[in-house]
Amino acid sequence: MHRRTVTGIILASFLAFAAASVAQAQTATKPRLAVQSITATPAVMARAAGDGSGVKNVLEQILQAADSDLVDSLHKSGRFEVVAAGDIQSVLAAQDVQNSGLYDTSDPQTAHAFKLAGFKYIATVTVTSFQLIDRAAVIPDAMGNSTYTYETIQLGATLKIYDVTRGTVLDTASVTSEYQEETRKIEGSVQEGSFSNRMIGLAARDFAADATRIILDSLAPAKVIGFNNGTIFFNRGVSTGLKVGDIYEVRDPGTVMIDPETGAALGSTSDIIGWATVSSIAPKYSEAAAIELFRAPNIGHTIMRPAATLPPHLDASARAHGPFAPPARHASPSPAPPPAARSAPTPNDATASRDSVVAVFVANTAPDVPSDRVAVFDAQLRSTLSANGIRVVSRQEVLNAVSSLAADGTNAGTDDSDETRAQRMLSDQSSAVALAKQLGATAILSATINSLVVDVTTTPSLDRTVADYTLSASWTLLNGSDGISVDGGLADANERFRTSPEHKRIEINAVDRLLRNDATQIGKAVLQASASGRLTPSKSIATHREVRIETVLENMTVPEIKQVDGTWTVSANTYPLTASDAMVSVDGMLVGSTPGPIAVSEGTHRLVITHPLCVTVDRYVKVGDLMGSLRIPMTLSASGRDQWERRSQFFESLKNGAVLRATEMEKAAALAEFMKNSSITIDTSNVQNIGIGQPSLWVEAID
Incomplete structure (x- = not known):
């Protein structure tokens, strides 16, 4: 039994x-x-x-x-x-x-x-x-x-x-x-x-x-692989727990059910289209006799689901008879297409990339990667690019360009390394364009070593310890013509090796291999971006406009003081002031001082203006073909305002028509000398008759 x-x-x-x-x-x-x-x-x-x-x-x-x-x-x-x-x-x-x-x-x-x-x-x-x-x-x-x-x-x-x-x-x-x-x-x-x-x-x-x-x-789950006149063939064979007489529900899958709160897929609806009982078991498949079928099963989609019993109205000895209705078409979600993978470069890719010139900037923010290993990463990047027909700007030339351009703008007042200053400049679109122009580069590749993760796992039952190193690097490829990112991503390399349970010292040889692996991945991706034609040469600075830049001191005036009948007398008029000889940088490059003129190419540029007494102006301007001058308001810094107020307090007691006494004349002369030494001048752009007919104290003292 x-x-x-x-x-x-x-x-x-x-x-x-x-x-x-x-x-x-x-x-x-x-x-x-x-x-x-x-x-x-x-x-x-x-x-x-x-x-x-x-x-x-x-x-x-x-x-x-x-x-x-x-x-x-x-x-x-x-x-x-x-x-x-x-x-x-x-x-x-x-x-x-x-x-x-x-x-x-x-x-x-x-x-x-x-x-x-x-x-x-x-x-x-x-x-x-x-x-x-x-x-x-x-x-x-x-x-x-x-x-x-x-x-x-x-x-x-x-x-x-x-x-x-x-x-x-x-x-x-x-x-x-x-x-x-x-x-x-x-x-x-x-x-x-x-x-x-x-x-x-x-x-x-x-x-x-x-x-x-x-x-x-x-x-x-078992699926229908064939159907013939009431006999269902499905993909279950011997050694799968089947036995003759087993009962199966025949189901067509339906739509996916989504939890409205979590967004998680909870399952899918399904339609029972019949019942069947196993009649024969072969090595690779089995046959089931349909007891009842509402429509023909959909080969490759209809599922056979085990059932404990048949519905009360059915007899296991009954058999379904055709003709059967064609399978119903259910709206099943199409699987999402796999993410587009970067294809391996073809021989034509190398030819297409020969006009590309890439400047490579490398940084290291991983505390466990020694700083001297950056050279390994940099050398592998350059080697991969050069081997595939891309011309690469020499590392020394790149660092020289950073040194010459990085003294102003985002790096002003810093003592960081050239690598750090370069990364800061590349985060600014206009500075990146300036670097590309300086180097004659089609593109700028910025690569950063982000992290080195070391996991040491000891498995006593196996009597072995394994060190698992994972090194991650990020990269961005900037177009030399506009500083906009063309491509970028992450590169991960992993290596495992047996070690001792006391593993603490970083294995430099393993780190070097991981750096080379990451660099090779990045180099191949850059090669594909170059071959795609998305990189365009940087625009030459030769197509420029002469622009006069006038820096006006906001809410800053001095009263008119003119000579009347041999005495210096205060007038009701006031004169606005300008900050002359302010240093002007365009796209990270020092190009001259105010009021100019300054040679600037058409388009959008980052303008930085610095003056010893004023708050630095850092803004973007659009230079057009009709632009001849540019008026930029500036405000005194806290230190500059303190110096100005200490020298100009005597103005407050002066009224229209007042004659300057000797002590007041001394203070006015001292203020004029301060203005002259600080390159603060009278704004004469809207003044037509200053110093005409009656001598002006400010014209004589400052000029």
């Missing part, structure tokens, strides 16, 4: 089913699944040990046999690349032997350390209940007193499936299995062997088949 009961509680969504199937079809790559060794809880093991060594031994045999059967069944299903996680020690030992120096490492079949294939899913099976029941009875029969033995194995387990990439539980299921056999020993007969050993093998096999079926239904 043989009785087996399986109860599966699967908490997966149909969205996960559909996503796994679509991904597998698109990439033609099987999902990789790791299977942990089947174990029993400590409480189950303790109880088995308490029931006697024989019971514990039976449990251990079942665990070991079911473990092997589960890996074998999943492998034979053809739906996964199976990783036997329980055999990792044997795999690592084989790798160590092949990397001992005795094997040819250039042989493509030689194993290499730290190259184990990763896996997306992992399945664990834990036995939570176990009971071994052994009963015997002597019953008189026609052959005498025969001994009847009743042996029962009861198992209960929890199966969990994890998405390792996200660390989440994807599915859980409970499995209960009972296997029972009855044997008869005739009085006086001799029997060799043990029926219990046979039962152990059968119980382990069926237990593994049940687990296989649950895993397959969760990660790779």
